Amino acid sequence: MSQLTTVTNEAPRGALSSLRTRLSERWLTLGILALCILLSVPTITVFSSIFGDSEGVWSHLASTVLGDYVSQSAMLMVGVGLAVLVLGIGPAWLVTMTRFPGSRHLEWALVLPLAMPAYIIAYTYTGMLDVGGPLQSWIRTTFEVRYGDYWFPQIRSIGGAITMLSLVLYPYVYLLTRTAFIEQSVCVLEVSRTLGASPFKAFSRVALPLARPAIMAALSLVLMETLADYGTVQYFGVSAFTTGIYRTWFGLGSPIAAAQLAAVLMVFILGLVLAEHWSRSKARYHHTSNKYTRLPRIELHGWKRAAAMFYCFFPVVFGFLIPFIQLSLWAFDTWELLDRSNFLGLFGNSLKLASITAVIALFLSLFITYSKRLRPGIFLRGIVRVLGLGYAIPGTVVAVGVLIPFAWFDNTLDAWMREQFDISTGLLFSGTLVAVVFAYLVRFLPVSMNTLDAGLGKIKPTMDDVGRSLGLKPLQILRRVHIPVMKGSLLTASLLVFVDVLKELPATLILRPFNFNTLAIRTYELANQERLAEASSTALMIVLAGIIPVIILSQTISKSRPGYEPSTRTQ
Amino acid sequence: MRRVLTTIATVLCASLVQADEVNIYSAREENLIKPILDIYSRETGVTVNLVTGGADELIQRLSLEGANSPADLLLTVDVGRLYRAKEAGVLQSVQSPLLDAEVPANYRDSEGYWYALSLRSRVIVYDKERVNPADLSTYADLADPKWRGKICVRSSSNIYNQSMVASMVSRNGVAQTEEWAEGLVANFARSPQGGDREQISAIAAGQCQVALVNTYYLAGLLSSSNPADRANGEAVAVFWPDQNSNGAHINISGAAVTKAAKNKDAAVKLMEYLVGDEAQHWYAETNNEFPVRDDVQSSELLKSWGEFKADDIALDQLGIHNAEAVRLMDRAGWK
Numbered sequence: 001m002s003q004l005t006t007v008t009n010e011a012p013r014g015a016l017s018s019l020r021t022r023l024s025e026r027w028l029t030l031g032i033l034a035l036c037i038l039l040s041v042p043t044i045t046v047f048s049s050i051f052g053d054s055e056g057v058w059s060h061l062a063s064t065v066l067g068d069y070v071s072q073s074a075m076l077m078v079g080v081g082l083a084v085l086v087l088g089i090g091p092a093w094l095v096t097m098t099r100f101p102g103s104r105h106l107e108w109a110l111v112l113p114l115a116m117p118a119y120i121i122a123y124t125y126t127g128m129l130d131v132g133g134p135l136q137s138w139i140r141t142t143f144e145v146r147y148g149d150y151w152f153p154q155i156r157s158i159g160g161a162i163t164m165l166s167l168v169l170y171p172y173v174y175l176l177t178r179t180a181f182i183e184q185s186v187c188v189l190e191v192s193r194t195l196g197a198s199p200f201k202a203f204s205r206v207a208l209p210l211a212r213p214a215i216m217a218a219l220s221l222v223l224m225e226t227l228a229d230y231g232t233v234q235y236f237g238v239s240a241f242t243t244g245i246y247r248t249w250f251g252l253g254s255p256i257a258a259a260q261l262a263a264v265l266m267v268f269i270l271g272l273v274l275a276e277h278w279s280r281s282k283a284r285y286h287h288t289s290n291k292y293t294r295l296p297r298i299e300l301h302g303w304k305r306a307a308a309m310f311y312c313f314f315p316v317v318f319g320f321l322i323p324f325i326q327l328s329l330w331a332f333d334t335w336e337l338l339d340r341s342n343f344l345g346l347f348g349n350s351l352k353l354a355s356i357t358a359v360i361a362l363f364l365s366l367f368i369t370y371s372k373r374l375r376p377g378i379f380l381r382g383i384v385r386v387l388g389l390g391y392a393i394p395g396t397v398v399a400v401g402v403l404i405p406f407a408w409f410d411n412t413l414d415a416w417m418r419e420q421f422d423i424s425t426g427l428l429f430s431g432t433l434v435a436v437v438f439a440y441l442v443r444f445l446p447v448s449m450n451t452l453d454a455g456l457g458k459i460k461p462t463m464d465d466v467g468r469s470l471g472l473k474p475l476q477i478l479r480r481v482h483i484p485v486m487k488g489s490l491l492t493a494s495l496l497v498f499v500d501v502l503k504e505l506p507a508t509l510i511l512r513p514f515n516f517n518t519l520a521i522r523t524y525e526l527a528n529q530e531r532l533a534e535a536s537s538t539a540l541m542i543v544l545a546g547i548i549p550v551i552i553l554s555q556t557i558s559k560s561r562p563g564y565e566p567s568t569r570t571q
Numbered sequence: 572m573r574r575v576l577t578t579i580a581t582v583l584c585a586s587l588v589q590a591d592e593v594n595i596y597s598a599r600e601e602n603l604i605k606p607i608l609d610i611y612s613r614e615t616g617v618t619v620n621l622v623t624g625g626a627d628e629l630i631q632r633l634s635l636e637g638a639n640s641p642a643d644l645l646l647t648v649d650v651g652r653l654y655r656a657k658e659a660g661v662l663q664s665v666q667s668p669l670l671d672a673e674v675p676a677n678y679r680d681s682e683g684y685w686y687a688l689s690l691r692s693r694v695i696v697y698d699k700e701r702v703n704p705a706d707l708s709t710y711a712d713l714a715d716p717k718w719r720g721k722i723c724v725r726s727s728s729n730i731y732n733q734s735m736v737a738s739m740v741s742r743n744g745v746a747q748t749e750e751w752a753e754g755l756v757a758n759f760a761r762s763p764q765g766g767d768r769e770q771i772s773a774i775a776a777g778q779c780q781v782a783l784v785n786t787y788y789l790a791g792l793l794s795s796s797n798p799a800d801r802a803n804g805e806a807v808a809v810f811w812p813d814q815n816s817n818g819a820h821i822n823i824s825g826a827a828v829t830k831a832a833k834n835k836d837a838a839v840k841l842m843e844y845l846v847g848d849e850a851q852h853w854y855a856e857t858n859n860e861f862p863v864r865d866d867v868q869s870s871e872l873l874k875s876w877g878e879f880k881a882d883d884i885a886l887d888q889l890g891i892h893n894a895e896a897v898r899l900m901d902r903a904g905w906k
Contacts, residue, residue: 132772147777237764514620
């Protein structure tokens with residue numbers, strides 16, 4: 001009898017607690033959903049412009065410059081897309097699987113160009129290579145020739161823009177692909193070798209296809225960033241889509257047509273993403289083996305060693321070392337002219353915004369991607385798709401897309417409070433850092449979501465099932481099963497967002513509160529006055545602020561591999 | 572919690588006492604305005620808060636924030652944007668006998684919505700060695716085939732080009748201006764790229780012989796600490812165009828009180844300070860702009876370029892014809 005009571009007493013308690021978890025899980029899901037909807041408001045605002053009346057601006061654009069915008073943007077995408085694949089995948093494989101002089105340092109050095117804002121590298125190379133720059137001046141005085149008597153590549157051209165963007169964007173591909181290679185089980189590679197595949201075949205037939213989700217995630221980030229870039233294309237005089245958006249908005253005074261151009265851009269990106277998704281069709285990229293032994297690194301010799309070294313040093317030298325040295329020289333030259341009184345303040349502001357956003361973005365995207373894994377409903381999937389487009393929208397458009405709902409909310413609340421209580425609440429969120437961070441999330445959440453999505457996709461669903469059958473709740477599975485396995489992806493995601501925020505300019509510029517500046521703003525303001533040399537000090541500080549986490553994290557990423565043994569590092 | 576309450580209390584008290592402060596949205600970059608604002612704060616005890624940014628974005632922010640906007644003053648570096656702000660309904664008119672007396676009538680809005688603080692001219696610069704200044708005359712003449720392959724100018728996305736072309740549209744109409752733009756584009760030495768300074772260094776390097784630039788960019792090169800910059804600047808000379816007709820194209824940097832201003836009186840006082848002796852000298856010396864007042868001297872460098880006749884077109888025309896100007900430049904293929 002007493003036993004029976006215990007049982008009956010226990011049963012409801014169990015049911016209650018499971019009800020409670022289900023409720024709290026539901027609240028969590030609902031909360032995430034609400035946040036997703038909130039975050040997609042700016043994107044949807046841009047989309048909804050499609051139905052607006054542009055008052056004949058489109059026919060003007062179509063008959064004059066639209067063709068240029070489309071063709072130049074297409075060339076940029078194809079050029080940058082191919083270049084980042086070449087610059088990113090090869091070195092990722094070589095530094096992960098082989099050994100050659102410098103390969104250990106290259107592991108992290110290959111990420112460094114990520115810390116270089118695209119417009120800074122563009123300014124720097126232009127300063128060196130332009131017709132009035134030191135190199136061409138030297139050629140002219142040394143060989144006593146005039147401009148036009150000798151051949152020299154034109155830096156400010158579409159080719160130049162492709163080169164600049166590729167040099168700073170390939171680290172996305174490098175990082176995500178390398179993380180994928182690291183998280184791969186060596187067993188599949190060994191099996192392929194025992195089946196007679198050469199090392200190259202093991203790479204091209206096994207490792208590369210397995211890394212496809214990661215590569216595609218990175219590539220889509222690169223292409224979105226390329227399409228959203230304004231600084232570089234504007235400076236090089238390339239008539240890309242973003243040039244058109246700004247020109248239509250401010251020059252022609254038609255915000256509607258400008259938003260429509262941005263919407264076209266987004267539809268195009270969405271098309272690409274879906275096409276890639278369908279082309280995978282039913283293929284899944286889970287890792288079927290969980291046996292991780294330490295990576296067998298092949299020691300390279302002879303010409304292979306030389307070729308590998310050249311291949312891997314090339315992007316670091318051109319994407320980081322040369323511009324870094326040039327910036328340092330400029331900074332040294334102009335050090336006396338600078339107002340350095342609040343350098344530390346700028347540095348602190350930049351770091352603060354970057355870390356806050358990186359942490360929030362990491363948690364949000366972890367929950368979002370995990371909810372999508374648990375309940376891949378059409379609504380959640382749709383919202384995630386919409387959110388994923390934020391990265392393709394130029395920063396200024398995102399900023400105004402954030403300003404509209406924030407100002408609306410503040411003003412509506414203010415009006416209501418005045419009416420009800422005769423109190424004015426003024427602007428609560430507009431013009432605060434909340435709005436700034438919100439805009440960052442709209443823009444950069446796709447970065448961490450793409451990264452985590454690729455990471456989670458590699459984990460077999462049976463892992464979840466096993467966890468469940470052991471009585472773990474979904475959040476416990478996430479914490480105790482998934483997170484340890486995908487530590488590399490988590491670190492990569494937060495690093496990417498951190499560095500992106502450090503470099504971000506247009507949204508910070510428009511949305512920030514009074515008397516608040518960041519390194520990127522100071523750099524831009526000086527560069528905008530065509531004082532490149534004076535802008536170099538803060539540009540360098542952006543780079544330095546980015547380097548430290550880059551190095552720490554890429555070290556952690558190499559150690560994050562399941563089965564990592566510290567002893568392998570002392571070989 | 573107590574700290575939060577204290578903060579809230581402080582904020583409330585502050586807004587009740589109305590401590591003297593002015594909040595500025597400025598399209599002038601921080602290093603070109605903050606130093607003079609700091610001097611003002613020190614002299615008067617008025618707190619000045621600053622947000623810088625692109626003029627169009629700031630106007631957008633003003634209009635979305637509406638009546639609750641914290642901004643009192645809008646500063647821009649182009650008259651087209653002041654006109655746009657007025658049209659967008661985010662400004663209010665100001666009655667200040669002092670401003671009206673100091674700022675010449677053609678450099679302020681007829682209804683008092685905005686006032687110029689400093690002037691800059693968009694002029695022709697030419698290669699001292701290869702161009703005979705006697706061959707130069709007007710902006711219109713730059714479309715002449717004799718300049719084929721010799722002209723450098725930046726993109727038509729730039730507001731200074733837009734305002735210049737808008738003033739031509741206002742005078743000569745769209746058709747004639749478009750014809751001129753086509754001629755000019757045919758004479759380009761290269762596809763438009765870079766900023767004004769780079770057009771000058773392209774002349775120094777021999778890529779082109781003639782360029783259109785704002786005066787302070789050349790002055791900036793000539794007074795640079797970098798010898799290479801100075802050499803580039805010294806390779807060119809200034810030619811004041813249209814001296815026998817309308818005069819050289821002028822643009823302004825200016826200020827306007829916002830419609831939502833909570834500190835209107837303080838804002839007007841600051842504007843009055845900015846057209847005062849101290850501030851006018853400061854613009855002239857720091858950024859080589861022309862003072863808006865006749866009785867304040869330009870910098871020595873600017874004076875060395877000689878007296879010139881300035882265009883006296885009503886400046887709001889530059890704003891009115893901006894979109895037409897952009898369209899015709901699109902059609903003419905001016906990238």
